[in-house]
Amino acid sequence: MKIIKLETSIPEHIMPGLMLLRIHTDEGVIGCGETYYVPEAAASLIHDWMHHYLLGKNPLNIEAHWRFLYERCTNFGSRGAELRAISAIDLALWDIFGKVSNLPIWQLLGGCVQESIPTYNSCGGPSYGTRTDTASGHVWPGHGPIGNSGPLNDYWSVIHEPVQLAQELLADGYTALKTWTLDFAAHKTNGPLYVSHHDVEKGLEPFQKIREALGDQIELIIDGHGFFQLPMAIRIAERLREYKILWAEDLLRIDSVDTLADFRRKAGIPLAVSEMLNGPDDYRLVLEKQAADYVMIDPTWVGGISQTRNLTRLAQFYNIPVVMHDCTGPFTLLAGVQVAATSNNVAWQESVRAHVHLLYPKLIDTEIVIERGRFPIPQSAGLGAAWQPELFQPDQKHYRVSTLKK
Numbered sequence: 001m002k003i004i005k006l007e008t009s010i011p012e013h014i015m016p017g018l019m020l021l022r023i024h025t026d027e028g029v030i031g032c033g034e035t036y037y038v039p040e041a042a043a044s045l046i047h048d049w050m051h052h053y054l055l056g057k058n059p060l061n062i063e064a065h066w067r068f069l070y071e072r073c074t075n076f077g078s079r080g081a082e083l084r085a086i087s088a089i090d091l092a093l094w095d096i097f098g099k100v101s102n103l104p105i106w107q108l109l110g111g112c113v114q115e116s117i118p119t120y121n122s123c124g125g126p127s128y129g130t131r132t133d134t135a136s137g138h139v140w141p142g143h144g145p146i147g148n149s150g151p152l153n154d155y156w157s158v159i160h161e162p163v164q165l166a167q168e169l170l171a172d173g174y175t176a177l178k179t180w181t182l183d184f185a186a187h188k189t190n191g192p193l194y195v196s197h198h199d200v201e202k203g204l205e206p207f208q209k210i211r212e213a214l215g216d217q218i219e220l221i222i223d224g225h226g227f228f229q230l231p232m233a234i235r236i237a238e239r240l241r242e243y244k245i246l247w248a249e250d251l252l253r254i255d256s257v258d259t260l261a262d263f264r265r266k267a268g269i270p271l272a273v274s275e276m277l278n279g280p281d282d283y284r285l286v287l288e289k290q291a292a293d294y295v296m297i298d299p300t301w302v303g304g305i306s307q308t309r310n311l312t313r314l315a316q317f318y319n320i321p322v323v324m325h326d327c328t329g330p331f332t333l334l335a336g337v338q339v340a341a342t343s344n345n346v347a348w349q350e351s352v353r354a355h356v357h358l359l360y361p362k363l364i365d366t367e368i369v370i371e372r373g374r375f376p377i378p379q380s381a382g383l384g385a386a387w388q389p390e391l392f393q394p395d396q397k398h399y400r401v402s403t404l405k406k
C-alpha cells in the first residue's frame with residue numbers, strides 16, 4: 001500500500017483557523033487529520049515540502065515517517081507550523097492504520113484501560129474560535145468574543161448567569177467547568193503587569209456566585225491563557241485559594257520553565273501547564289523542575305497521536321496526570337480520546353459543548369457523543385469519523401492537492 005494523494009482545505013466559513021487533511025492510499029483508504037492556527041502555513045509545509053517524502057510511501061510505517069519529518073524539521077527548529085503539519089499527518093496515518101485493521105486506534109496502541117473518559121465543559125460559545133463576532137474578521141489567541149445570550153453560548157452565560165449555567169451542566173452530568181473570565185483584565189493596557197483587586201474580584205465573580213449557591217458540587221477550573229507576568233499571577237492565585245479550584249491553567253506565560261516552577265512553589269493552588277508547550281524537551285523540563293500539577297497536551301500541536309502517547313507516558317513516569325486539550329477541532333478531540341483510552345494517567349479530556357453540538361457536525365460525518373459528562377470508549381475503526389466531503393472541493397479558495405506522479 002502506498003500514499004498517492006495529500007489534500008488540504010480550510011473551512012473559512014466554519015472554523016477558519018483549522019487545516020483539514022486527507023491522505024489517500026492506492027487501495028482507496030482515506031485517513032483524516034487536522035491542525036489549528038495559521039492553517040495556510042501548515043498546508044504549505046505539506047504541499048511545498050513534506051509531499052516530496054510522503055508520496056509513494058507505505059502509510060503504515062508511521063514511526064518512520066514521524067521521525068524522518070521531525071528530524072528534518074529540527075534542522076531549522078521543528079516547532080510551530082512544522083510540528084502542526086506533522087501532527088495532522090500523524091493523525092491521518094493512524095486513521096489509515098485503524099481503517100485497514102478495522103480497529104479503533106486505542107486497540108492498536110495497546111488496548112483500553114479506561115471505562116470512559118471524563119470531560120469538563122470549557123465555557124466557550126458556538127462562535128469561540130470563529131470570526132463571526134469580530135469586525136476585522138480576525139481573532140488572536142486568547143481574544144475570543146464573549147458573544148451574546150443564546151443557545152449554548154456558555155462564555156456569555158458563565159459571566160452573566162454562572163449559577164444557572166453550572167446547574168444546567170450538573171443536570172447534564174458534567175462535574176467540572178472551565179472559564180477564562182480574567183481575559184478582559186489582561187486585554188487592558190499593561191493588563192499582564194497590573195490587575196487591580198477590583199478586576200480580580202470581577203473576573204472571579206462567577207466562581208464566587210457558584211460556590212455561594214451550589215457549594216462544591218461542581219469542580220472549577222480557570223485558564224489565564226498565558227497572559228500574566230509573575231506578580232499578577234501570584235495575586236490571582238492567592239485570591240483563587242478560597243474557591244478550592246481543580247486547577248488554574250496558564251495564569252503565567254509558559255516560555256520560562258524556571259519562572260513556572262517558582263510560581264508553583266508560591267501559588268498554593270494546583271496548576272496545569274500547558275497545551276502551549278510544543279517540543280518534547282519543554283514537557284521534560286516542566287516535569288523535571290516540578291512546574292506543574294497537571295500536564296496538558298494538544299494532540300494536533302505536539303506531533304499527533306504518536307507524540308501524545310509518548311508525552312502521556314513521560315508524565316506518568318513523574319506521577320503527574322495528563323489533560324487532553326480541545327477547542328481546536330473535532331479530530332483533535334477524537335485523537336485525545338483515543339490516547340486517553342489507552343492510559344490510566346489521563347485525568348480529563350477537555351470539550352466545548354457548543355463546538356461538539358453546533359460546530360463539529362458541520363465538519364465531520366459522525367456525531368461526537370458525550371454521555372453524562374463522559375466520553376464513551378469509541379468502537380469504530382481508526383479515528384471514527386471523516387471530513388464532510390463537501391469541504392474538499394477543488395474549486396474552493398484554500399483547497400490544495402499533491403498527487404503521486406505515475
Ligand SMILES: [Mg+2]
Nearest residue numbers: 223249250275
Ligand atoms: Mg488552555
